[in-house]
Each structure stands twice: as structure tokens, then as C-alpha cells.
Amino acid sequence: MLDxxxxxxxxxxxxxxxxxxxxxxxxxxxxxxxxxxGIVQVKIALTVQHCPMAKTLQADVEKAVGKLxxxxxxxxxxxxxxxxxxxxxxxxxQARATNSQTQSGQNTSTAGPGIxxxxxxGIRNIIAIVSxxxxxxxxxxxxxxxxxxxxxxxxxxxxxxxxxxxxxxKVFGLSGKPYKAENGLIVPAKSKTGIKVMxxxxxxxxxxxxxxxxxxxxxxxxxxxxxxxxWGDVHYxxxxxxPGTSDSPLTVFQSLPVDGVIVVSSPQDLAAMIVAxxxxxxxxxxxxxxxxxxxxxxxxxxxxxxxxxxxxxSNGSKLAAxxxxxxxxxxxxxxxxxxxxxxxRIEEYxxxxxxxxxxxxxxxxxxxxxxxxxxxxxxxxxEPQHK
Ligand SMILES: Nc1ncnc2c1ncn2[C@@H]1O[C@H](COP(=O)(O)OP(=O)(O)OP(=O)(O)O)[C@@H](O)[C@H]1O
Ligand SMILES: [Mg+2]
Numbered sequence: 001m002l003d004x005x006x007x008x009x010x011x012x013x014x015x016x017x018x019x020x021x022x023x024x025x026x027x028x029x030x031x032x033x034x035x036x037x038g039i040v041q042v043k044i045a046l047t048v049q050h051c052p053m054a055k056t057l058q059a060d061v062e063k064a065v066g067k068l069x070x071x072x073x074x075x076x077x078x079x080x081x082x083x084x085x086x087x088x089x090x091x092x093x094q095a096r097a098t099n100s101q102t103q104s105g106q107n108t109s110t111a112g113p114g115i116x117x118x119x120x121x122g123i124r125n126i127i128a129i130v131s132x133x134x135x136x137x138x139x140x141x142x143x144x145x146x147x148x149x150x151x152x153x154x155x156x157x158x159x160x161x162x163x164x165x166x167x168x169x170k171v172f173g174l175s176g177k178p179y180k181a182e183n184g185l186i187v188p189a190k191s192k193t194g195i196k197v198m199x200x201x202x203x204x205x206x207x208x209x210x211x212x213x214x215x216x217x218x219x220x221x222x223x224x225x226x227x228x229x230x231w232g233d234v235h236y237x238x239x240x241x242x243p244g245t246s247d248s249p250l251t252v253f254q255s256l257p258v259d260g261v262i263v264v265s266s267p268q269d270l271a272a273m274i275v276a277x278x279x280x281x282x283x284x285x286x287x288x289x290x291x292x293x294x295x296x297x298x299x300x301x302x303x304x305x306x307x308x309x310x311x312x313x314s315n316g317s318k319l320a321a322x323x324x325x326x327x328x329x330x331x332x333x334x335x336x337x338x339x340x341x342x343x344x345r346i347e348e349y350x351x352x353x354x355x356x357x358x359x360x361x362x363x364x365x366x367x368x369x370x371x372x373x374x375x376x377x378x379x380x381x382x383e384p385q386h387k
Pocket of ligand 1: 131133134135136137138139140141162165167241242243295296331332333334335336337338339341342
């Protein structure tokens with residue numbers, strides 16, 4: 001007998017094309033109607049109205065219900081979830097992610113929280129730069145690492161995933177608008193030394209206008225900044241994140257196949273707990289942590305070379321030990337950094353500390369990728385051009 005329960009059961013097999021979870025579990029099925037002639041009405045609430053996948057979903061629902069005995073035709077009507085419903089969905093997805101990770105307790109390369117992980121195309125290593133709190137120098141560490149890796153001859157890209165405070169384009173002195181190539185992908189901007197850069201403020205008409213990013217939008221914008229961009233063959237894609245554990249870092253860890261995470265702290269991070277939240281998030285999302293960089297560790301007087309620990313005693317190595325992650329080194333406070341960043345000339349800066357960190361990170365990343373791809377041929381064509 002054709003009734004609502006039978007139809008609902010059939011709809012269990014229909015997955016949201018973007019999230020990959022049953023539309024029944026996602027509470028997207030809002031109404032089911034059946035008339036005597038076997039015409040079925042199904043009302044579906046979409047996460048975003050007019051989402052590009054709406055047609056696919058509609059067709060999937062029609063196909064699934066149409067298979068049932070006694071169904072003559074299926075009409076699918078769509079509506080959009082309310083803000084409250086979206087928030088509930090987000091919480092549900094997060095809980096699912098946590099459950100699936102604690103249950104499996106092992107490394108899975110498929111997306112944990114039910115949000116499909118995107119592929120890698122020609123990108124070999126994806127490294128995310130995180131911190132517990134703002135202003136500790138994530139964007140500086142990202143741009144400096146990119147610069148050093150580029151100096152060593154690697155192909156490097158930088159994705160600015162900080163939608164509310166993007167600063168990557170500025171430190172590289174970039175302002176031009178990216179354009180679409182024939183293949184439909186966006187061509188990233190290129191810095192003076194050839195680092196590929198993609199940031200939301202290169203795309204916005206007026207980068208000075210504040211934009212309020214809602215949860216689901218953050219998700220789709222970050223995925224687009226990654227997937228709709230023609231990164232080409234790059235050895236390293238560095239992803240600059242906003243501080244903390246908000247939607248953006250969550251999306252990056254859920255959607256991008258991150259190979260390594262660098263945690264940035266400053267000596268002011270007295271409360272290890274603040275840094276620990278960022279570290280724990282990465283751990284939960286099963287992203288390997290490469291280590292901790294302490295920024296603004298000390299100040300060195302130009303003439304005599306005496307070191308002063310302006311923000312209190314450097315505690316980077318202690319903090320790293322506490323968090324049980326490697327310590328990658330401390331970067332001094334240097335007014336030249338702020339000056340060159342402001343002028344969009346960060347690529348002119350160099351520091352032996354960063355050279356070492358970049359070299360070490362490179363080694364680690366290569367080892368990690370080798371482990372990850374053990375037994376598999378590495379589809380990699382670009383060799384570093386050592387200068
Ligand atoms: N070691 C340093 N010496 C001097 N100035 C620095 C140093 N590191 C960063 N700065 C400056 O401090 C400011 C904050 O750095 P940055 O933007 O990299 O921090 P952030 O962690 O990315 O901040 P947010 O959380 O806002 O994204 C910038 O003006 C930058 O140029
Ligand atoms: Mg920043």
C-alpha cells in the first residue's frame with residue numbers, strides 16, 4: 001500500500017548531492033501528499049534556495065519515488081531552510097563528525113562530517129595555518145613560508161580563507177581582479193615572485209565594504225576559492241585561516257584534504273588553552289599537525305644584537321611540549337616585517353629562522369605525503385627548480 005511512510009522510507013536513499021547525507025536524516029523532507037490518481041507531492045527544504053544542486057536533488061527524488069508501485073507521477077516542490085533550521089543542521093553535522101571520528105578512531109581520507117572532501121587536482125601539499133587567537137601573525141607566517149618555499153624553487157599557492165579579515169593580497173601588494181580561464185576556472189593573481197594568490201578581496205567589487213558571511217555561505221565561498229580556482233601544479237598550497245574554531249576553519253578541515261597544520265602563537269598566549277583549542281580542532285578533524293611557530297618571540301637590538309623578550313618570556317618550546325606537538329622555532333619581532341607587509345613587499349623579507357622552518361616543513365611534508373601515498377604512484381609532474 002502506498003502511504004507516506006513507504007515514500008519516506010524510499011526517500012531515505014536520496015542523498016543531498018552536496019553534503020552526501022540522506023535528505024531524511026537532514027530533515028529536508030517537509031511534506032508528502034498522495035492523491036487517488038497516484039500523484040505524489042513532495043516538499044523539500046533546501047539548505048540554500050536556488051542552490052546549483054537543486055535540480056539534481058529534484059530529479060533524484062522524482063526517480064526514487066517514481067519507482068514505487070502505484071505512483072503515476074511525482075511533483076517536487078522546494079523551499080529554503082530558515083536560519084534556525086540551518087543552525088540546527090550545522091550542530092547536527094558537527095555532532096555527526098565528532099561521533100564518526102570517535103567511533104572509527106582511525107584515519108579516513110573521506111570527509112568525516114558528511115561534507116564531501118574536495119579533490120586535490122595538481123596540488124601536492126595543503127598546509128593550513130591556524131592560531132587560537134587573532135593578531136599573532138598567521139598571515140605573516142603564511143606569506144613568509146610561501147616566500148621561502150618559492151625561493152627554494154617550489155610552485156606555491158596561497159588561499160586566503162579569512163573571509164572577514166583577508167590580508168594576504170595586501171601583504172603581496174596585489175589588487176587586480178582575477179579572471180576566468182577558458183576551462184571555466186578562475187586564474188589566481190600572481191605575486192612578484194610568482195606565488196599564486198586567491199583571496200575574497202580580489203573578487204569583491206569594493207573590498208572595503210564589510211560583508212556579513214553566514215555559516216552556509218562561508219562554506220560555499222571557501223569551497224569555491226579552492227575548487228573553482230586553477231591552481232595548476234603546485235607543490236604547496238598554504239591556507240591562511242581566521243583565528244579560532246569558527247565556520248571557516250571548520251569548512252577548510254571538512255572540505256579540503258589538508259596534509260598538515262602549522263600552529264602560530266605569540267609569547268602573549270599565556271593561556272595554553274587558547275592555542276589548545278585550535279590544536280584540538282585540527283586533531284579532531286584528523287589533520288596532521290606539523291608543529292608550532294612562535295611569532296614575535298623576542299626583539300633584537302640592531303647594533304649590539306641583545307635579545308629582549310618584550311612580550312614576556314618566550315614559551316614556544318614549552319607550549320609545544322605541553323601540546324605534544326613539534327616546536328618549529330621562534331620568529332623575532334621586527335619592525336621591518338610590519339613595514340614591508342604594509343607596503344605589499346613581504347617577499348623582500350628574509351630571515352634565517354624562516355629558511356630553516358621552511359626547509360624543515362618541506363622535509364616533513366614530503367615524508368608525510370610519502371607515507372600517505374605509500375604504494376601509490378605520486379601523480380606529480382613539477383620538480384622544484386633550484387636556483
Ligand atoms: N614578527 C613580527 N614582527 C613585527 N610585526 C609583525 C610580526 N608578525 C606580524 N607582524 C605584524 O603584526 C600584524 C598582525 O599580523 P598578522 O596579520 O600576520 O596576524 P594574524 O594572526 O594573521 O591576524 P588575524 O588574526 O587578524 O588574521 C601585521 O601588521 C603584521 O605585519
Ligand atoms: Mg590574518
